[in-house]
Each structure stands twice: as structure tokens, then as C-alpha cells.
Amino acid sequence: MEFEDSPKQKPEAFFGLPIDVRFCRRCVMSNQRPSSAVEFMHTRESKKATLAIDSEGVCDACRVAEEKEKIDWNQREESLLRLLDQYRRSDGHYDCIVPGSGGKDSAYQAHILKYKYGMNPLTVTWPPILYTDYGYENWINWIDVGGFDNISFRRSGKAMKLLTRLSIENLFHPFQTFILGQKNLGPKLAAKLGIPLVFYGENEAEYGNPIADTATSLRSKSFHTYKSIDDIYLGGVSISELRTRYGLRLNDLTAFLPAEDTDLAKTNVQVHYLGYYLRWTPQEVYYYAVENCGFKARPFRTQGTYSKYNSIDDKIDDLHYWTTFVKFGIGRATYDASQEIRNRHLTRDEAVGLVSKFDGEFPDRYFRDIMQYLEMDCERFMLLSDKFRSPHLWAKDTDGSWQLRHNVMGTGLDD
Numbered sequence: 001m002e003f004e005d006s007p008k009q010k011p012e013a014f015f016g017l018p019i020d021v022r023f024c025r026r027c028v029m030s031n032q033r034p035s036s037a038v039e040f041m042h043t044r045e046s047k048k049a050t051l052a053i054d055s056e057g058v059c060d061a062c063r064v065a066e067e068k069e070k071i072d073w074n075q076r077e078e079s080l081l082r083l084l085d086q087y088r089r090s091d092g093h094y095d096c097i098v099p100g101s102g103g104k105d106s107a108y109q110a111h112i113l114k115y116k117y118g119m120n121p122l123t124v125t126w127p128p129i130l131y132t133d134y135g136y137e138n139w140i141n142w143i144d145v146g147g148f149d150n151i152s153f154r155r156s157g158k159a160m161k162l163l164t165r166l167s168i169e170n171l172f173h174p175f176q177t178f179i180l181g182q183k184n185l186g187p188k189l190a191a192k193l194g195i196p197l198v199f200y201g202e203n204e205a206e207y208g209n210p211i212a213d214t215a216t217s218l219r220s221k222s223f224h225t226y227k228s229i230d231d232i233y234l235g236g237v238s239i240s241e242l243r244t245r246y247g248l249r250l251n252d253l254t255a256f257l258p259a260e261d262t263d264l265a266k267t268n269v270q271v272h273y274l275g276y277y278l279r280w281t282p283q284e285v286y287y288y289a290v291e292n293c294g295f296k297a298r299p300f301r302t303q304g305t306y307s308k309y310n311s312i313d314d315k316i317d318d319l320h321y322w323t324t325f326v327k328f329g330i331g332r333a334t335y336d337a338s339q340e341i342r343n344r345h346l347t348r349d350e351a352v353g354l355v356s357k358f359d360g361e362f363p364d365r366y367f368r369d370i371m372q373y374l375e376m377d378c379e380r381f382m383l384l385s386d387k388f389r390s391p392h393l394w395a396k397d398t399d400g401s402w403q404l405r406h407n408v409m410g411t412g413l414d415d
């Protein structure tokens with residue numbers, strides 16, 4: 001019980017996160033979840049926009065799921081057909097680009113565009129930072145079993161390693177270099193090769209960006225274009241500092257940069273979400289990819305969650321979700337279970353149980369490999385992690401170990 005005459009000082013919130021932690025009543029996501037940011041403008045000082053929870057206690061992502069049930073999917077497919085009819089070619093040229101790593105989503109996208117809708121996709125891959133064996137095999141199967149041409153763009157390993165290290169040191173964001181390429185490579189190659197249509201899978205709004213984003217199939221250009229190089233930061237460091245302090249040439253960095261606004265405009269490249277046109281259920285997409293593209297789940301559970309088939313190509317992925325647990329109090333099980341509640345594959349009670357069991361589990365399976373690759377000391381990484389624990393989310397218990405102040409089970413230190 002708190003008395004009015006002894007106001008408690010609220011602990012500070014990092015990254016612009018909301019000071020009061022709230023959980024959605026339908027899924028298990030909290031209001032601390034950041035929306036997708038423009039990755040190449042991300043600095044230490046960036047303030048996050050976060051998931052909105054409305055007056056009824058329901059989050060935007062759950063509202064999007066609710067709206068989705070009202071969509072007339074036949075009508076959406078008809079508009080897809082109209083779009084594809086404008087671009088489909090029969091002269092041997094590619095007519096669209098599908099960026100992906102051969103995970104279940106990109107496998108489904110490329111396959112359905114080619115074999116159901118008669119398109120001629122070129123698949124393009126920005127390879128993971130550190131392939132897992134399963135990820136590599138799935139990529140090969142996508143190309144060979146699915147039957148697609150593919151350009152896999154291997155960027156300078158030296159630049160990749162340095163930028164990944166900087167993104168950990170400055171932003172505690174080990175996955176930034178992967179996300180950069182994953183968002184930028186498709187539109188960039190589209191402009192270079194004169195292929196005007198690019199398809200991504202699901203809209204980021206499915207997972208909690210502002211609802212307005214889902215009103216169109218087109219992805220906002222801000223995610224993959226830039227106007228001035230002075231606006232760009234990689235690993236939280238400006239391009240000029242990367243050149244002067246870290247000795248990189250502009251040419252070493254080009255692979256990581258988005259397309260120039262003017263280049264995309266010349267080819268009139270359009271970037272669409274296929275998920276706008278087709279009903280996208282991760283579990284069904286998974287079965288489709290298994291059947292048609294030789295996709296294989298890992299026989300073991302991914303650390304930090306209960307699933308076996310989501311984002312399994314990069315060793316760094318598991319660590320990435322551990323860092324979101326540190327920074328926002330949101331681990332991988334929370335992401336997975338929330339999505340499955342929205343698709344009606346889990347009840348909220350089941351989801352709470354899974355979060356309680358797996359969220360924040362330290363991913364030690366590949367941890368040493370990653371540290372070895374980055375030439376980073378394991379202990380140094382752990383010390384670094386403490387600097388990113390926002391005081392409004394974390395406190396030490398009587399044993400001196402970090403505990404969340406609030407969690408979805410209601411058993412946090414301050415709950």
C-alpha cells in the first residue's frame with residue numbers, strides 16, 4: 001500500500017519505453033514492444049515508438065488480427081491477380097523479386113508466386129550472419145527442391161563482423177546487420193536489375209506496428225530508401241565516423257546501405273507485402289514449405305521459446321531474442337505465443353505457461369561460436385548486457401540476480 005505523503009520515485013525508463021508496464025489482455029505482449037524502426041537511423045539516443053494498448057486493454061496487434069477475420073480474402077486475391085497481370089512476363093525475364101533466406105515464409109512466397117500465379121521470381125538472399133546447419137540446408141532446398149534462380153549476396157566479412165560488433169556494443173542489437181540486408185537487398189537489386197516488383201511476406205504491423213500500416217499492401221519507402229548519407233548510422237555510428245575512426249571505405253559500407261530514393265524512383269520499384277493479399281498463418285505456411293520446398297524444422301526446441309521452425313537459419317537469432325528480453329523484458333516465447341494466440345492455436349493461459357517456462361532462457365547452444373566469430377569475450381558480453389537493463393524493468397532480488405519487476409504471470413519483483 002502506498003501513501004500519498006510518501007511518493008515513491010519511479011525508476012528511469014531507457015530507450016523512451018513507457019514507464020508503466022502493461023500487458024495485453026488477449027495476448028501476452030506488453031506495451032514495451034518497440035515498433036519496427038528504420039534500422040539505418042538507429043542510434044544510442046533513439047527513442048522507441050511502442051505497441052499501443054487501448055482503453056479495453058487490447059493491443060494493436062490483436063486488433064489487427066481481429067480486423068483480419070473480417071477481410072474478404074477472395075477479393076484480396078482478385079486484386080493480387082490484377083497486380084500480377086500487369087507485371088507477369090513470358091519473354092524469359094524475371095518479373096518479380098522475392099528476398100529471403102529459405103525460411104518457411106520466403107519458401108512459401110516464391111513457390112506460390114511461381115507455381116500458383118505463374119510469375120517468374122528471382123529469389124535473392126542476404127545470408128545470415130552465421131548460418132546454422134539447418135538454415136543452410138533449408139536455403140539449398142528452397143532453391144533446388146522449390147526450383148528457383150537465386151542471387152546470394154555475400155558481403156565483406158570484415159565489414160560485417162565490425163558492424164555486428166558495433167551494433168552489440170552500442171545498441172545491444174546483434175541482429176542489426178542481418179535486418180539491414182534483409183530489408184534493403186531486394187529493393188536495391190530490383191532497381192539495379194530493372195525488376196519493378198518486390199514481394200515481402202507479412203506486414204510488420206501483424207506484430208504490433210501502428211494499425212494504419214496495414215491499410216495498404218505497399219511497404220513504406222522509409223524502410224528501404226534514403227535521401228542523405230548524413231542521416232545514416234550503422235551499428236549506431238555515423239558513416240563519416242565509420243570512415244575516419246574505423247578505417248572503412250564508403251565502398252565497404254555500400255552493401256549495408258538502403259537504395260537511394262532516386263534510384264528506386266527511376267525503375268518505379270514497388271515493394272508489396274504478399275501477406276496483404278493472402279491469409280498468412282505461420283503454421284500453415286510451415287506445412288506448405290515442408291511439402292513444396294523441402295523445408296525442415298530443427299529436431300530440437302529453439303532456446304528461449306518452445307517452437308522448432310521459426311527463424312532457425314542464423315545462430316545469432318537466438319541471442320537476438322535474448323537481447324530483446326534484456327532491453328524490453330520481452331523474450332522469444334512471448335513473441336511466438338502472442339502470435340499463436342492471435343491465430344487461435346493457443347489459449348492465453350497456455351501462452352502464459354510457455355512464457356513462464358521459456359522466456360529469457362539464455363541461448364548457450366551457439367553463444368561461444370558467436371563470441372568467437374566476433375572476437376568478443378563472453379564475460380564482456382554479459383557485463384555489457386547489464387548496461388542495457390532498463391531500471392524500470394529490472395531489479396536485483398535478495399540473491400543478487402536480475403528479476404523482472406513485472407511479468408505476464410504477475411510474479412515480478414514489484415507485482
Ligand SMILES: [Zn+2]
Nearest residue numbers: 024027059062
Ligand atoms: Zn495483444
